[in-house]
Amino acid sequence: MANIKDIAKMAGVSVTTVSRVINNYPYVSAEKAEAVRLAMKKCNYQRNINAVHLSKGKTYLIGVVVPFSNHPYFGLLIEGIANAALKNNYKLVLIQTNYEKDKEIEALTMLKDKQIDALIVCSRICEWSVMEDYIEYGPIILCEDARGKTVASTFVDHYKSFTAALNYLYQKGHTRIGYCIGRRSGTNSEQRDAAYKDFLEENALSYNSDFIFSGCFNFEDGEKVVAKLIQQKSRPTALLVTSDQVAAGILTCCKEQGIFIPEDLAIMGFDNQPISQVMHITTLEIPLVEVGKKLFHQAMDGENVSHEEIPVKLIERETV
Amino acid sequence: MANIKDIAKMAGVSVTTVSRVINNYPYVSAEKAEAVRLAMKKCNYQRNINAVHLSKGKTYLIGVVVPFSNHPYFGLLIEGIANAALKNNYKLVLIQTNYEKDKEIEALTMLKDKQIDALIVCSRICEWSVMEDYIEYGPIILCEDARGKTVASTFVDHYKSFTAALNYLYQKGHTRIGYCIGRRSGTNSEQRDAAYKDFLEENALSYNSDFIFSGCFNFEDGEKVVAKLIQQKSRPTALLVTSDQVAAGILTCCKEQGIFIPEDLAIMGFDNQPISQVMHITTLEIPLVEVGKKLFHQAMDGENVSHEEIPVKLIERETV
DNA sequence: ATAATTTATGAAACGCGTTTCAATGCAAGA
DNA sequence: TCTTGCATTGAAACGCGTTTCATAAATTAT
Incomplete structure (x- = not known):
């Protein structure tokens, strides 16, 4: 395989000139540029990108x-x-x-x-x-x-948006609000948890660990949430679900279980993914x-x- | 930033030896190896991966x-x-x-x-x-x-699996079978189309272009399929859907429209994605x-x- | 004790394009 | 006519680790 030196030799110019042609830099006469291009074509020249990377440091x-x-x-x-x-x-x-x-x-x-x-x-x-x-x-x-x-x-700002969502549900009359989240740790989760706790305190509501469902990432995780839900004797009346996928899963399983949405359980998703639109899920849009x-x-x-x-x-x- | 040469000088060895230490090659005495490691630590040495790439050609x-x-x-x-x-x-x-x-x-x-x-x-x-x-x-x-x-x-082998799926539906009594697919072109799509046409011919069924829905990629595309479906006066009784996501979307919309699955319309998905399990969709498993x-x-x-x-x-x- | 290995070690070549710097030629401005 | 300046061009330095090959020393085998 030919390298820039070979091309230079072939075209009767220096490697600098070849480099200039390759990178469209000025100050190359038309004839030499042509000669270089010809040589490159002849050899099916391909510059070694790793050499470029090394040289440029990028x-x-x-x-x-x-x-x-x-x-x-x-x-x-x-x-x-x-x-x-x-x-x-x-x-x-x-x-x-x-x-x-x-x-x-x-x-x-x-x-x-x-x-x-x-x-x-x-x-x-x-x-x-x-x-x-x-x-x-x-x-x-x-x-x-x-x-x-x-x-x-x-x-x-998940603190802010979670608070807004909680207040929205509160205004709609919900006082037994739970939420579903992916992992417990992480900045976003912590912000949400803080918002949740502050919201409860502000409205003099009590904290119920049963109302928090973690490990909710995918559609299928909604199934687990509903399974837990139906076992609870005092269920939440509203659920803030930090992923539309999970919300959709919950919705689907609730229908199967005869839990009516939003009458028995209000659900609010996150992201405004296409699935939430099709399934008419109230959600918080995040332009991902x-x-x-x-x-x-x-x-x-x-x-x-x-x-x-x-x-x-x-x-x-x-x-x- | 220190390079391999600097390290070599510092440790009082050749660059070759440094390279050997870095790459855990044999034939380096314990003392020299230690000296090299010390020098590397002192300089917080980081080898330039682009130089490695260039040198190795990988x-x-x-x-x-x-x-x-x-x-x-x-x-x-x-x-x-x-x-x-x-x-x-x-x-x-x-x-x-x-x-x-x-x-x-x-x-x-x-x-x-x-x-x-x-x-x-x-x-x-x-x-x-x-x-x-x-x-x-x-x-x-x-x-x-x-x-x-x-x-x-x-x-x-999409020809084979599509044929198998079609036959499965046929055995279940379906003769008006349609299918949903992503794009029309592409090897996989062509194999499926060939299987579809061969199946029709073999069973003396007529081809109906209304039974083929393309542009089906995501959950939300199921909505469009159902929208088209309800406008048709002679609908298919079964649909082979080359993506569980789309199948799930169709299922969801059908429920809304009062189309009963599988009574009014049989649906068969593809991939066996988690969503198909939750929604009890019959599917063709592909271990992606x-x-x-x-x-x-x-x-x-x-x-x-x-x-x-x-x-x-x-x-x-x-x-x- | 001698030959054959194995272990250690480094100089130098190799992979290859980019960029700086110096030099030459030529044209426009003074 | 002489400076100033831009257009051209190339030599050489630069980025840096890997690998081959030659050499020397230390073992092991015969």
Whole structure:
């Protein structure tokens, strides 16, 4: 395989000139440029991208950390990031962690290695103190409220939006409100829990641990929630479900069990995924594709540490 | 930032020795190894991965081409690939094409560039003749029946499985059978269409273009299918739906419209995604995570062009 | 005791494109 | 006519780890 030197020799010019032609830099005479192009065509020349990477110290790769890739929430986020990446000639390196710390650290190591130019963490597992050590190696972008921290972030203020949702349900007359969440830990979950507790306190409602269902990620997890629900003698009358998928699963199973929505149980989803529209689920819209796009642009604008809050919108449909 | 030379100088050894220590090669005395390690720690040495890539001519990156990343079908496939990649110290570069040829060619170019060591195409758009030109640059793996072609593949024989599904419905008494599919073109779609036409001919049934619904990818697409369905005066009595998501969407909308499943309309899904279990949808199981794993291993075993057929299993539930 | 291995170690070549810097030629402005 | 400046062009340095090959020393085998 021919390299730039071979082409230079063949075209009777220097490698510098060849490089200039390849990269469309000025100051190359038309004849020489033509000669170079001819030589490249003749040899079916392909420049070695790794040499470019080494030389430039950049890879045009952005790491994206997600716990799962088969979840619509992350799917949409990735979609948004991928679209923006495409437009900017960047590629994504997907790092699926399955919520294992080691995997996340591997991603951070890739940043340190300079194998990726920046790292977007869609859902963080490592403690902040661990992440902090890697900031010096390149931009790290979080998809969680990171105000006050020294990395950029695009986020939903989950305290605020959870509070708004709870108040909405309260206004509708609900006082026995529960919620479904993915994992218990994590910034977002903690914000939500804080909002929940503050809401209870403010309205002099008592805390009931049975009203909190964790491990809710997918449609099928709704089944488990309903199974638990029907065993409870004093059920919640409303459920805040942090994923439309799960909400849809709950809805489907409730129908089967003869639990009427919203009469017996009000359900409020999150994200405004297409499924919520089809199933008429009242939900809190989060423009995930938009979030993904912003995340990418923050990754590009590495030095600038900004924090973008994404507003959510309550979409009233038929499950509350 | 220190490089290998600096470390060598510091430790009083040659760069070769440092390299040996880094890569755990034998033939380094304990003292020198220790000196090297000490120097590396002192400088917080990080080797430049791009130099490694250039030198080795490998990147430990595998490209994965998908049309969308927010679809459970591809999500599971990616999951399978990602898990296997993780175990083998490979990373994935996700290339989302949105079914645009240019994007796929970009992925092929990455292979040519040696930016990725192999390319897995989960859903092909480019004509085979285009792909063929890139085979010489590295392993290309297809997730479609590529027997007879010079690239490896892991696939479901969609002709066979579609035929089996059609016969199953026929045995159940259905003669007015339609099907829902994503795109019309593509190997898989063509195999299915061929199976469909052959089935009709064999059973002396007439072809009705109204019975074929394309553009069915997601849950919400089920809504459109049902909308069309209720406008038809002579409806199919059974529908083969090439995605559980869509099947679930159809099921949900049918319930709303008072169409009883399976009495008025039998529905058969594909993939055996969790949603089909929750909604009791009869389906054809495709072990997508397993497929992903196989795809990865074929990518690893580049020179060996193998074709792995994945058997599917009919899972009887309550929608037929 | 001698030959045959094995262990240790480093110089140098290799992979390859980018970029800086110096130099030459030529044209426009003074 | 002479400077100033832009257009062209290439040599060489740079980014950096891997690997081959030669050499020397230490073992083991014969």
